[in-house]
Amino acid sequence: MGPTKIKQKRSTSTTNEYLDSITTPSKPDNSCLISPNGKAKDSTSLDNVGDAQVSDESEFEIEDLLSSSDEFVYDEDGIDDDAQVMLSHPIEEKEQKHQKEGNMPDLDYTVMTMQDIFENMLRRVDHLQPIFNIPREDILLLMQHYDWNEERLLENWTEKMDELLVEIGVTQDTGSTPHVSVATNETTPQGKTTESSKRGVKFRENFTCLICCEEKNTETFSLECGHEFCIDCYRHYIEDKLHSGNIITCMNCSLALKNYDIDNVMGHESSKKLMASSIKSFIQSHNKNYKWCPYADCGCIIHLRDTSTLAEYTRLHYSPFVKCNNDHRFCFSCGFEVHAPADCNVTNAWIKKARKESENLNWVVSHTKECPKCGANIEKDGGCNHMKCFGCKYEFCWICDGEWAPHGKDYYQCVMYNNEDNPKKSRDANLAKYMKKYTFYYRIFNEHELSAKLDWKLGQTIESKVRELQEQMDISWIEGQFLPDSIRILNESRTALKWSFPVSYYSDQSHNLTKIFVDNQSLLSKAVEDLSELLQIKDPIEIMRRKADFYNMSGFVENRKFALMECGRELLCRGICKPMD
């Protein structure tokens, strides 16, 4: 059976046949695309396909895959005439994703940066100014003091305006002495100036600073209180406090330094540092609603307005994944990368375990490997798991060390942990077996992680590849987007695949659904490897010639990913997968 005219077939064939034709065009009898679901809504999604008569042979229906897979189908032979249809691919793909995730509650969140928050604060200050009728700088101090809790501030403001101003150090409390009665015992600062001119930086000759006890010609600083100290000491003092996020007061009393005082002493924009640390401590203390993007050097902040949806997510074993402005996706609950199909519990259990076992195990299995045939040391430097030894030309699978040939045709069997051997019952043997099982899963997990890193590197070069295509093949930028799209799908799917192994590790191996899950893993593994291999093509002409393959493969991978995630979620919802130590 040669390349198939899928478009034609779609209207007449049963869905199973149709699927087969995508995955294995040469072997139409190999039909084990299963995904577990029999809910009512599936039948409607099947209806969307048009004429689906689901074969009765499989006890599970093929729901996720089918609901919208027609969007990804392209004639494998037709290369150029389908170009227009393909352009719409990314948009449709997004819509489809939305539809898929439609049955879980919406996460209502915004992405912000420090600058956004800062501007927000200034806007709120502006908004409060007519009510308070005091300088903006003072309102900022009040807000800072009240941890940006406007309501509590307003409440207290109406009750005890004057006390509040003393409390935060805007005005001096004339009734009481400064909180330390030190400076008065000793030489009082040589301030003879009037109240208004006391505040600020001045130059003095032969000034003796009480802090450093040096007598010198120096600049000094003081507030209206007249507690005057040399500028060096003040700088040292402020520098120390800038990171605290608290209001900075005079060294000798409770009068507050305003932002312009700080800038005056420390130089331009130093008060921003104080504001930044104030914002940081605000986020720290409101970490239920606010989360930093965990990616290194990414300053984005996610603000989740309504945390009540999180409980619903947990209940349904979804994870609240969010995306920051720099396209970093992570889980709002646990701060890890996107870890579906595993939920946060599985993820935490797995990470903890990996940390615990790492001393014994990690590095032994993670780096180089010997060629299974000739024993030459091989380091993997590309994303695909199809390895070819440079020495003996032996082709093998990086994951299972088995020969590659059957991998291409049959579905992967190397993701299935075979626990039928080793019947010894002694405790040591059990432990060894347990370690072996963990090692097995950990190794696959690790391999996919490494592959994902390499894929990511590949992704970094993709822009230049698109440009190359534009120059050499004379295509538009938008037309070349199938490459970055494919890379993105590859990355996401590999991550999903990676996190599916902790799920199968913690699942009851004997349960039918686990077996189905493993089958789903196999399917996704195979699809991911195919796509990964496709992305290794360097020649622009070849890339353009196989454009349809890119679309078909990435669409298929995407669908397999969703099927796997749904299956994993069901494992969790039904308690078949239970993280334990």
Added chain:
Amino acid sequence: MSRAKRIMKEMQAVKDDPEAHITLEFVNESDIHHLKGSFEGPPGTPYENGKFVVDIEVPMEYPFKPPKMNFDTKVYHPNVSSVTGAICLDILKNAWSPVITLKSALISLQALLQSPEPSDPQDAEVAQHYMKDRESFNKTAALWTKLYASPDGSTGSADEADLYGISPDVVQEFESQGFEKDRVVEVLRRLGVKSLDPSDNDTANRVLEELLK
């Protein structure tokens, strides 16, 4: 090096003010980071007539960071650990300001002895004693002052029970039931029992239970 200059100046200021009855000395002339300070117990308190020695460590960032202070003299006070002499005082922590000197810090310690803050205790056992029975607390604190803080250095020995303000009758009662004195005192201290109402069977049983463990 402004820090050395400042410390020297602070020493001078202490010497210039003999009325305050505060001393400040280097432990070792070659090390300006380690000092011993002392002050007198405030009059009208159980600490009267005592001389309290404080170990002072001056950090590199002084005066922008507070000095580390610890009582060398044993003090019976809610905000001072009766075991280590550690002090719970805000100006030695986050409320520190560079204008505070070693002398003023010592004065603050003196003020702390005058007015304890049992709501923010360093030594929970002592704080409980302070809040439950002020009279008994004062007696114990005065005993500690006499024993450990006599300016002439005479340190007598005192009964274990007295030291923790436990009424001798209670100790006697449990001793007569065949328990060792040290153990009785230890348990009574742990449960915070200083005296015992004859009708209070609950507490007596609790002590007995603990003793029999």
